[in-house]
Amino acid sequence: MPDEKKENTITIKKSAFWKIGTFVFAILFLLSIFLAFNGSGKVIKEIISGENAPSVSGNLKVEIEANDPVLGNKDAEVSIVEFSDFQCPFCERAYSGAIADFKSSSYFTDGQVNFIYKQFPLTSIHPYAQKAAEASLCAGDQGKFWEYHDLLFANQQTLDKTSLKSYAQQLGLDSATFNACLDGDEKASEVSKESQQAVKAGGQGAPYFVVINTKNKKTEAVSGAVPFSELESAIKNLL
Secondary structure: OHHHHHHHHHHHHHHHHHHHHHHHHHHHHHHHHHHHHOOOOHHHHHHHHOOOOOOEEEOOOOOOOOOOOEEOOOOOOEEEEEEEOOOOHHHHHHHHHHHHHHHOOHHHHOOOEEEEEEEOOOOOOOOOHHHHHHHHHHHHHOOOHHHHHHHHHHOOOOOOHHHHHHHHHHOOOOHHHHHHHHHOOOOHHHHHHHHHHHHHOOOOOOOEEEEEEOOOOOEEEEEOOOOHHHHHHHHHHHO
16 A cells, blocks of 8 residues: 555646646747747837837947938938837837827927838838838829828728728829839838838837937937937937
């Protein structure tokens, strides 16, 4: 009998150890799948980007190019450069929140600060973001970037290619030219280039803002769907 009890005790301990080991393995396995699926962890980064984050000062390398869509005074002393994703819910929150407030502010209406949009589609989690980005640039070729930009954020849940083409029709764009641009991936390299610019400037998620004094090149970065007060603080530091 003592031997039988001892054997039963050993069996129970082994069973408990096996269950604990299996549980730990399962957790590690699921974590590895999560990280592998998200590549560089963009799901985590997008979630973080939705929270208020402190601004970062420095001389971040962000090139303002001749083909960048500019809203406001092109000769403004300060530019807000936003790296954004049309399918990202936090980017829509920034569009309808901080950016809308900025456009109502004296910084914008008086011509002190302008707004520049650059593409940063998080393609690992937003399957429609890449083509939406390309479509906005195709619309820009016909002088309707900002109108198309607004339509995309207003219809964020419907960004398939058929819908992208219908938005172009709504704006009165030349459909043949727009469709050839979109179907031919004419803007894919530009979207890729701007996404690389975002990463080089420290962007780890969308939306990501770099506020630049165009005269002395000083910069401040602000991450996430922050309230306008966060952008305003950066603007004041650079004016």
